[in-house]
Amino acid sequence: MARKRATVPLTIKQVADYLGVAQSSVSRALNDHPDVSDGMKERVRQATHELGYELDYLAQSLRRGATKTVGFVLRDISNPLFADLVIGAGKRLDEAGYSLVLMNSAQDPEQDVGHINLFRRRRVDGLILSLQSENQPGLTELVASLTFPIVLVDRELPKVNAASVVVDSYSGMKRAVQHLITLGHRRIGFVSGSPDLLTTRERLRGYRAALQANGVTEEPDLLRLKSYDQPFGYEQSLDLLRGPAAPTAIIVGGTRLLAGTLAACRQAGVQVGPDVSVVTWDETELMPYLEPAISVILRHPLEMGRLAADLLLEQLEHAADPRTVTVATEYIPRATSMPCRST
């Protein structure tokens, strides 16, 4: 096993299989036989060229031990945050001579595993992982078995020796909740992704720290933590607003959740701002044109992407040890952080 000698010769059979023609046709084409059409000769010539080129490329990659390609597993391309992450990472990697190749997991944690396997099989020099779940069976073992550098984006895999870009979700959340409490709010809803994710756990930790610092008792029913999708934001916000002890403020975990929450407020006949304060994570291009202007907690996705690339490059080019970098967050109160009318 250890002395295994794999050989990939470019044979007439392989060219024939590649083209789906008989071996004799390939052989005659290569010998410029008059019975073979010019079209077939051209196809054989091109296939031989393509396959040979590819094998040369692989041989070269093996020699220098690098493909100059980095993979990026995106848990959900429909989250606008990821565009900036990709742009930030792509720009930095491009400057360093690396190509960035993406795969979208469409919110399916099984796809995360499949995509990591594909990137391994197809050989990348490193991987950036924005995972859908930290608890997918087989995930930790798979990532731990990789022999190239890895950067996690706001995720925690305790048994894996990987670099991480971590968002300071704790501070952003704590500041927003503290501000709402100062404005008189006590029942503050929180609608966001699953506590399966470091992101959610850190936000929750900030939420609780602010409550505790102000002697406010946590009400478990105000926490709706399962998904970043618009329908989830709608259903949970509506349920909260129509419940017996409706929140006077809601913090939502992302842009699509926000769209759901705004729809729920309309449906419940509740005015965003005067009737219920709303704070959202992340900003998209149209947010500045919503009336009233929505309070926001920003994490800086371009910067996060750039840092992810940096953490990968320092391992690839300078054999640095993997390390964790924390990205600051910013709470920007706007018109939808209003004094509480009923407490």
Place this chain on the structure above:
Amino acid sequence: MARKRATVPLTIKQVADYLGVAQSSVSRALNDHPDVSDGMKERVRQATHELGYELDYLAQSLRRGATKTVGFVLRDISNPLFADLVIGAGKRLDEAGYSLVLMNSAQDPEQDVGHINLFRRRRVDGLILSLQSENQPGLTELVASLTFPIVLVDRELPKVNAASVVVDSYSGMKRAVQHLITLGHRRIGFVSGSPDLLTTRERLRGYRAALQANGVTEEPDLLRLKSYDQPFGYEQSLDLLRGPAAPTAIIVGGTRLLAGTLAACRQAGVQVGPDVSVVTWDETELMPYLEPAISVILRHPLEMGRLAADLLLEQLEHAADPRTVTVATEYIPRATSMPCRST
């Protein structure tokens, strides 16, 4: 050349190069020499496994002539339209057992060419191309030289035998302009991407058809066709609104342009709706919450993505000829399509 025989043997030297250690270390590790640490033995074992696995994978791909991988070149991931395109195509390809791998060109047509080359080198079974420009030097030749199926997304490369998903931009634009003319508008601005793209040419054709059908003279200064970016939308809209013959309506080509146009209206002290009608291409999750509600022309990106995958799969699995499919558009007038106050 034609009989070239490429060979990729897995040698002790390659394993040593891959690990960055001396050949003698690899040799001793393979012979279970007592002087070699267990860590080194494990690293050699793993590298041999990885490299052997990879060569097996390549050999297998060559044998069956397929990698079950499709590449997608995205001209600009920051355009929210592309998330749905990717999701639509990815779902369909996944059902058919193919993986979708993405590369983002970050609005740089040179990157389009680089990415196509990388996908060719790394072997994909097919490519979906959303190109930044149809006129990038070398592009047509490169795409024409590919030996696997290609699907263009709303682009035209006359010398290339590729399938296409084409948006019926003509009809959507014509309907919107016709409606604005019915409302009394004569000076209708149009801010969008470059006429380098089929998308823009078809929109322009629809714009002109509606003007002509109503005997309205085209004013070249009202056409601002160069980019889909927010700053371009802002600058051009502001310039139009402050010009000597300001438009009474503006049609903008996408979500980021819309954000720029809305900013320009604020800056110019012009009320969107009453003072200037606004129609935009494409909808994002927050658009329904803008006041007043913005008129929109929809193209159906999930459906476009699904169709792109279908057109690729019918070539891959049924050896179908490449063909062109047109996707309908829809004009939805809302509060920002208002009667013209001054003509």
